[in-house]
Amino acid sequence: MTLTTENNAKKIGILIEFENGKIKKAEYGVITAAREAGHELYALVTETEEIDCRESLQIYGIEKIVMLSSKPEHLKQNPVRQAKAIIMAMNHFGIHTLCGLTSPWGKDLLPRIAAALDAPLVIDCLHVNFADNIAQKPQYSGKTVADIKVRGTYYIFGIRPNVTEAVEAPCRAEIIHFETNVDSKRFKVKDVKPGASRGVNLSEADIIISGGRAMRNTENYKILYDCAEVLNAAVGASRVAVDAGWVPHAMQVGQTGATVNPKLYIACGISGSVQHFAGMKTAGIIVAVNTDPDANMMRNCDYGITGDLFEIVPIFTRQLKEVPELNQL
Amino acid sequence: MKIYVCIKHVPDSAVQITLMAKNQIDESVTFLMNPYDEHAVEEAVRLKERIADCEVVAVTLGKEGALSTLQSALAMGADRGVFIKTDDPPDAILTAKLLATAISQDGLPDIIFTGKESIDSQGMQTAFRIGAALDIPVAVNVAALSLDWDSNQVSNQNRVLAECEKSGGDRDVIEMHLPCVIGAGKSLNLPRYPTLPQIMKARKKKIKQIDPDSLGIEKPLASMEILKLQVTTYKRKNRILEGSPEQAVSRLIKCLHEEEKVF
Numbered sequence: 295m296t297l298t299t300e301n302n303a304k305k306i307g308i309l310i311e312f313e314n315g316k317i318k319k320a321e322y323g324v325i326t327a328a329r330e331a332g333h334e335l336y337a338l339v340t341e342t343e344e345i346d347c348r349e350s351l352q353i354y355g356i357e358k359i360v361m362l363s364s365k366p367e368h369l370k371q372n373p374v375r376q377a378k379a380i381i382m383a384m385n386h387f388g389i390h391t392l393c394g395l396t397s398p399w400g401k402d403l404l405p406r407i408a409a410a411l412d413a414p415l416v417i418d419c420l421h422v423n424f425a426d427n428i429a430q431k432p433q434y435s436g437k438t439v440a441d442i443k444v445r446g447t448y449y450i451f452g453i454r455p456n457v458t459e460a461v462e463a464p465c466r467a468e469i470i471h472f473e474t475n476v477d478s479k480r481f482k483v484k485d486v487k488p489g490a491s492r493g494v495n496l497s498e499a500d501i502i503i504s505g506g507r508a509m510r511n512t513e514n515y516k517i518l519y520d521c522a523e524v525l526n527a528a529v530g531a532s533r534v535a536v537d538a539g540w541v542p543h544a545m546q547v548g549q550t551g552a553t554v555n556p557k558l559y560i561a562c563g564i565s566g567s568v569q570h571f572a573g574m575k576t577a578g579i580i581v582a583v584n585t586d587p588d589a590n591m592m593r594n595c596d597y598g599i600t601g602d603l604f605e606i607v608p609i610f611t612r613q614l615k616e617v618p619e620l621n622q623l
Numbered sequence: 624m625k626i627y628v629c630i631k632h633v634p635d636s637a638v639q640i641t642l643m644a645k646n647q648i649d650e651s652v653t654f655l656m657n658p659y660d661e662h663a664v665e666e667a668v669r670l671k672e673r674i675a676d677c678e679v680v681a682v683t684l685g686k687e688g689a690l691s692t693l694q695s696a697l698a699m700g701a702d703r704g705v706f707i708k709t710d711d712p713p714d715a716i717l718t719a720k721l722l723a724t725a726i727s728q729d730g731l732p733d734i735i736f737t738g739k740e741s742i743d744s745q746g747m748q749t750a751f752r753i754g755a756a757l758d759i760p761v762a763v764n765v766a767a768l769s770l771d772w773d774s775n776q777v778s779n780q781n782r783v784l785a786e787c788e789k790s791g792g793d794r795d796v797i798e799m800h801l802p803c804v805i806g807a808g809k810s811l812n813l814p815r816y817p818t819l820p821q822i823m824k825a826r827k828k829k830i831k832q833i834d835p836d837s838l839g840i841e842k843p844l845a846s847m848e849i850l851k852l853q854v855t856t857y858k859r860k861n862r863i864l865e866g867s868p869e870q871a872v873s874r875l876i877k878c879l880h881e882e883e884k885v886f
């Protein structure tokens with residue numbers, strides 16, 4: 295069923311998301327997933343006018359790059375205007391399928407577009423069958439997976455980061471400028487307040503090391519940060535650590551925090567509640583460090599070490615520094 | 624001022640989910656109010672405590688059992704309830720239309736609260752669809768809210784400032800005209816636990832029951848249908864690494880490096 299022939303090739307629009315002036319790494323997985331189905335890909339760029347993204351996009355098989363802009367009210371940081379401009383571009387180019395990352399930006403923008411078009415939307419897809427419009431997504435905090443068939447004139451999908459490995463497929467991309475004059479009269483972005491955890495981006499991290507109640511205070515998280523630096527990892531936490539005020543909410547993994555999908559998740563002093571697992575159960579490999587060998591995390595990990603994290607983690611960090619592959623970074 | 628709060632009756636996050644026939648989950652487990660909706664109700668009730676002449680109406684769509692979640696909202700301080708009762712809850716597209724229509728038939732909303740998402744279907748879209756149905760602005764994952772309310776103003780002269788949580792804890796400060804939809808996030812407030820007298824008092828509050836068919840909504844062209852629901856199982860290797868801390872760690876690194884090739 296995944297085979298598609300030339301004549302039913304669709305145009306798929308892909309929302310391109312940037313971070314620190316670069317296209318997000320996880321975006322290439324989304325492009326790869328959409329490309330595998332053999333459709334014509336349109337990269338939709340709303341964030342920046344000044345960035346040259348042709349090089350990076352054409353390596354992954356994007357043939358059309360649509361640079362959206364708006365005057366006099368610009369698109370930057372305003373999801374209402376962005377949604378309107380994207381809908382105009384979709385209609386102009388005949389794009390009926392749209393996908394993007396299930397990131398904070400995607401979670402805000404994709405439903406705005408779907409709601410305005412009265413189109414079906416599946417967010418947090420693990421897999422999308424573009425030929426039949428069937429998306430697979432977790433429900434009940436990851437306790438189940440549902441295959442959802444969407445019907446309508448448009449189809450919108452948010453893809454969970456890191457579910458598809460990015461594969462290159464170089465081609466030549468054409469850049470198309472698409473100017474609009476959208477507005478947002480009753481919705482204005484007044485300001486952006488920088489968060490306490492700038493730079494934390496758990497949902498797209500490849501490796502995460504998290505600490506729970508056993509961390510006891512803010513200062514102790516330093517041993518996790520030291521380890522994270524060697525591993526090029528992000529640092530996460532359980533809800534107990536967040537509620538106690540040791541770390542900000544942006545670091546919380548779980549049901550009421552971030553849903554993460556890293557290659558490696560290292561849980562230090564985290565018991566493994568259902569709600570915590572809800573956020574990290576799709577991790578490639580789970581490592582547990584816990585004093586209690588019977589903790590749920592220890593019973594549901596790939597590799598476990600029974601011991602005090604304050605002893606184990608510094609040894610781990612020191613030994614990691616001796617791994618040549620990690621030191622080339 | 625008139626505030627509507629949309630709430631959903633969902634399985635307790637701690638319960639195990641098992642499947643019955645026809646892609647249905649076993650519903651004999653504990654159900655509660657969706658956790659994000661608790662923040663929505665709390666914020667609505669706090670506004671009511673601050674603003675003279677303010678009514679808070681809790682609205683739910685669900686099966687018979689959803690009545691208990693509606694009662695929880697009334698115990699937290701909502702004035703009355705609207706219960707769209709159905710044995711066969713529809714997809715998010717139709718649900719949002721039913722909620723929006725039930726609300727606009729009931730009164731003129733100034734603010735509609737929802738949770739930012741529900742923890743069962745995790746569709747993350749109802750707030751936006753309600754906003755689109757009523758053509759009013761929407762902000763979700765709201766972590767702080769401030770309202771300039773002047774009851775002498777026409778409603779759409781009044782504004783809210785909503786701080787929406789983005790990645791890394793950044794917050795977009797958004798100004799919206801009323802009426803608007805607010806999708807509550809976890810950092811918005813700390814929901815109250817109703818006292819026993821409040822729970823008793825809530826039983827006397829009015830609940831209007833509505834048959835979805837009576838709302839006169841045509842079946843939308845677009846739909847989302849669950850073809851298959853499966854319980855997930857993740858096979859883990861479960862290898863406990865023995866030895867002294869130094870030995871155990873060195874075994875771990877060997878596994879991650881040589882077998883798993885994560886670095």
Ligand SMILES: Cc1cc2nc3c(=O)[nH]c(=O)nc-3n(C[C@H](O)[C@H](O)[C@H](O)COP(=O)(O)OP(=O)(O)OC[C@H]3O[C@@H](n4cnc5c(N)ncnc54)[C@H](O)[C@@H]3O)c2cc1C
Nearest residue numbers: 506507508532533548549550551563564565569585586603
């Ligand atoms: C609606 C709802 C939503 C929730 N959402 C979330 C969520 O999003 N994320 C989340 O994490 N939780 C969530 N929770 C809370 C969840 O139920 C647990 O309470 C929480 O995950 C426990 O955190 P913890 O593992 O850090 O603490 P604990 O359960 O107390 O576990 C601490 C662990 O540390 C071990 N330990 C102690 N000392 C050491 C040491 N020195 N070295 C190594 N190990 C040690 C202990 O053996 C124990 O296993 C939610 C709960 C509810 C009801």
